[in-house]
Amino acid sequence: GRCARCGENVVGEGTGCTAMDQIFHVACFTCMTCKSNLRGQPFYAVEKKAYCEPCYINTLEQCSVCTKPIMERILRATGKAYHPHCFTCVMCHRSLDGIPFTVDAGGNIHCIEDFHKKFAPRCSVCKEPIMPAPGQEETVRIVALDRDFHVQCYRCEDCGGLLSEGDNQGCYPLDGHILCKTCNSARI
Numbered sequence: 361g362r363c364a365r366c367g368e369n370v371v372g373e374g375t376g377c378t379a380m381d382q383i384f385h386v387a388c389f390t391c392m393t394c395k396s397n398l399r400g401q402p403f404y405a406v407e408k409k410a411y412c413e414p415c416y417i418n419t420l421e422q423c424s425v426c427t428k429p430i431m432e433r434i435l436r437a438t439g440k441a442y443h444p445h446c447f448t449c450v451m452c453h454r455s456l457d458g459i460p461f462t463v464d465a466g467g468n469i470h471c472i473e474d475f476h477k478k479f480a481p482r483c484s485v486c487k488e489p490i491m492p493a494p495g496q497e498e499t500v501r502i503v504a505l506d507r508d509f510h511v512q513c514y515r516c517e518d519c520g521g522l523l524s525e526g527d528n529q530g531c532y533p534l535d536g537h538i539l540c541k542t543c544n545s546a547r548i
Contacts, residue, residue, distance in 0.1 A: 363388050380405045391415050438463055449474050485513035504531050504538060518543035 363370050365388035370376035377389055377399050386399050393415040404416035411419070420429035424440035425447070435442045435457060444457040451474040462475045470478065480489035484507035492499040502509040502524065514523050514531075516539050523531050523540060532544035539547065 365389070379403070379410060380408055382408070393418075437461070438467065438469065451478065481508040483510045483513050484508055485515075486510065505533055505536060507538075514538070516540040516543050518546070 361370055361376075361383040362368065363376070363385045364380075364382035365384055368385070370383050370385055375386060377384055377386055379389060379398070386397070389398050389410065390396060391398060391403070391412040392409045393411060396412050398410055398412060402413055403410045404413065405411075406416070406419075417429050417431075420431065421434060421441040422428065423430055423443045423446050425442060428443070430441055430443055433444055435444045435447050437447060445455060447456050447469070448454060449456055449461070449471040450468045451470060454471055456469065456471060460472050461469055462472060463469055464475070464479065476491035477489055480491040481501060482488065483490055488510070490499060490501045490508055490510055500511050502511060502514045504514070511524050512522070515521060516523060517537050518539060519542070521540050523529065523538065530541060532539050532541045534544050534547055537547075
């Protein structure tokens with residue numbers, strides 16, 4: 361047959377080899393990049409072109425976390441390539457492969473739960489983050505006097521009554537204090 365590389369006839373025993381369903385002269389079956397002979401060597405075929413292992417590995421994308429070549433499945437996110445096991449939350453280090461995630465202003469990847477824990481507004485009473493309950497996507501935040509509150513923490517400072525429901529609904533602030541209508545009247 362004819363050599364797939366040079367087009368000349370392959371004649372004589374031991375002068376040719378077969379690879380990628382093609383015939384080559386032994387001297388013509390070389391790496392496309394470094395020209396090293398590939399007969400009897402492991403090689404990678406990419407679009408009917410043969411590459412030695414080191415040259416093939418140099419063509420692969422590198423993981424943006426560990427900087428090693430990605431040999432199998434590539435996970436793409438935030439405009440970068442990752443090994444699936446390297447794509448993790450910066451806080452809990454849990455793999456985010458196939459899991460919803462978000463990115464902070466610095467480009468750091470977070471699972472949704474840790475993002476809320478880190479960046480959610482904090483309640484001025486209990487100091488805990490105001491974030492959705494497990495399994496929920498949204499929550500209610502009350503803002504009064506430039507302070508944030510959970511619904512259950514939004515209470516009169518004097519009587520402890522909830523200001524978001526019931527007969528005492530509503531906030532009647534006085535000198536920076538969160539009060540119900542009754543306690544506001546009593547203080548005045």
